[in-house]
Amino acid sequence: PTEARGMTELDRSVFRKTLQVPKLMIEAPKLPEVLNKVKEKLLKFPHLKTVSGAEVKAILLNPEVVKSWEDVQEVGVDQEALVWEEIELKYENFKYDDVLKAILPADQENLSSFSQIGHIIHVNLKDHLLPYRSVIGQVLLDKIPRCRSVVNKIHSIDNEFRNFRMEVLAGEEVFRVEVKENGCVFEFDFSRVYWNPRLGSEHERIVKSLPSGSHFCDVFAGVGPFSVPAARKGCHVLANDLNPDSFQWLKHNAKRNKVDKLLEVRNKDAREFILEDLKGFLVSFWLRKEPKAAFTVVMNLPALAVEFLDAFSGLLVDQPELKSLERSLPLLHVYTFVKGGVPEDARASAEACLGHKISHFDSISFVRNVAPNKDMFRVSFHLSDDILFTRKCMKRSGDPVEELKHPKIHCSPQEDQ
Numbered sequence: 001p002t003e004a005r006g007m008t009e010l011d012r013s014v015f016r017k018t019l020q021v022p023k024l025m026i027e028a029p030k031l032p033e034v035l036n037k038v039k040e041k042l043l044k045f046p047h048l049k050t051v052s053g054a055e056v057k058a059i060l061l062n063p064e065v066v067k068s069w070e071d072v073q074e075v076g077v078d079q080e081a082l083v084w085e086e087i088e089l090k091y092e093n094f095k096y097d098d099v100l101k102a103i104l105p106a107d108q109e110n111l112s113s114f115s116q117i118g119h120i121i122h123v124n125l126k127d128h129l130l131p132y133r134s135v136i137g138q139v140l141l142d143k144i145p146r147c148r149s150v151v152n153k154i155h156s157i158d159n160e161f162r163n164f165r166m167e168v169l170a171g172e173e174v175f176r177v178e179v180k181e182n183g184c185v186f187e188f189d190f191s192r193v194y195w196n197p198r199l200g201s202e203h204e205r206i207v208k209s210l211p212s213g214s215h216f217c218d219v220f221a222g223v224g225p226f227s228v229p230a231a232r233k234g235c236h237v238l239a240n241d242l243n244p245d246s247f248q249w250l251k252h253n254a255k256r257n258k259v260d261k262l263l264e265v266r267n268k269d270a271r272e273f274i275l276e277d278l279k280g281f282l283v284s285f286w287l288r289k290e291p292k293a294a295f296t297v298v299m300n301l302p303a304l305a306v307e308f309l310d311a312f313s314g315l316l317v318d319q320p321e322l323k324s325l326e327r328s329l330p331l332l333h334v335y336t337f338v339k340g341g342v343p344e345d346a347r348a349s350a351e352a353c354l355g356h357k358i359s360h361f362d363s364i365s366f367v368r369n370v371a372p373n374k375d376m377f378r379v380s381f382h383l384s385d386d387i388l389f390t391r392k393c394m395k396r397s398g399d400p401v402e403e404l405k406h407p408k409i410h411c412s413p414q415e416d417q
Contacts, residue, residue: 231262296330
């Protein structure tokens with residue numbers, strides 16, 4: 001309806017319209033055969049019964065496809081079986097994208113996507129859509145199943161805890177949610193932690209690659225989308241997150257999924273965690289003398305993770321005797337963004353921040369497109385002895401743990417020597 005264009009407060013009544021539609025009247029026993037022949041011509045709207053009647057069935061057809069008897073004559077019923085009827089469509093009969101297409105400016109980009117986290121619909125509105133925030137929120141609240149809240153991100157993720165400010169566009173101001181992913185249940189306060197449902201396949205991919213009983217270390221664990229299913233698979237997990245809210249929900253989710261006995265949790269800065277906890281976890285793993293066992297590290301903080309790689313440079317320089325052990329090398333997955341470049345830029349960035357050429361390289365994998373000319377990649381490689389037992393990247397004095405907790409440089413590909 002033209003009167004819907006530009007409305008900033010939802011008026012559902014403007015979506016009432018009458019429509020002349022073709023209707024096919026057939027005997028009930030013939031319904032399955034006829035439906036199979038006209039299935040591409042049915043009139044389909046939400047909350048509209050396409051087929052009605054008892055002994056004689058009425059099948060509503062799409063008037064844009066069926067304009068005369070010739071369009072359905074292959075059905076094999078008499079011409080008199082096709083009649084025309086006026087029906088009324090209401091707001092309830094339109095999908096959310098049809099409603100928004102009728103309301104929002106025709107010459108500008110519409111709402112392109114949203115995420116659903118439990119009962120919350122999360123949108124990221126562009127500036128030209130902000131005057132319509134209220135009507136967008138109400139339409140999504142009306143139309144999306146199980147939705148009780150619609151929120152809009154009003155600032156980018158620019159703090160150390162990876163959460164963002166949001167405004168409620170419609171519905172309840174209740175941010176505690178429950179979601180299911182990869183066979184696990186996660187609870188958290190969406191306003192206080194980071195959760196991205198678009199990463200579910202990546203979480204699953206990494207967890208599936210882990211051998212049961214292996215050791216797994218999650219440097220930026222969040223509420224546990226890698227760590228909890230890894231523990232559920234039987235891995236020995238050490239997980240860390242700086243955000244105290246994520247830390248508490250991580251513990252809660254481990255207990256909720258009955259894996260708290262296999263999952264140790266830390267609440268530290270990532271650099272401190274690598275230099276102390278991960279180091280101890282790796283040393284104890286090697287001292288078990290199981291050379292075929294696997295040890296995997298995940299660093300999923302694509303905006304910053306590579307800047308922590310230098311903590312691995314010379315991590316075990318003070319324990320050279322470990323080199324004589326028969327042991328497997330840790331496999332590290334680090335996530336990063338590439339802006340307008342090629343996948344190899346991700347490896348170059350990792351090597352620059354690491355301070356070493358990667359000698360035991362595994363792969364570069366595309367994860368997802370984040371924005372125009374901005375892609376997320378996973379760089380996978382083994383932490384070889386030339387990395388763990390040789391410190392490069394920067395010269396330091398004093399206690400290496402204390403100094404590496406607060407780096408003085410930010411590496412970039414141009415700094416690679």
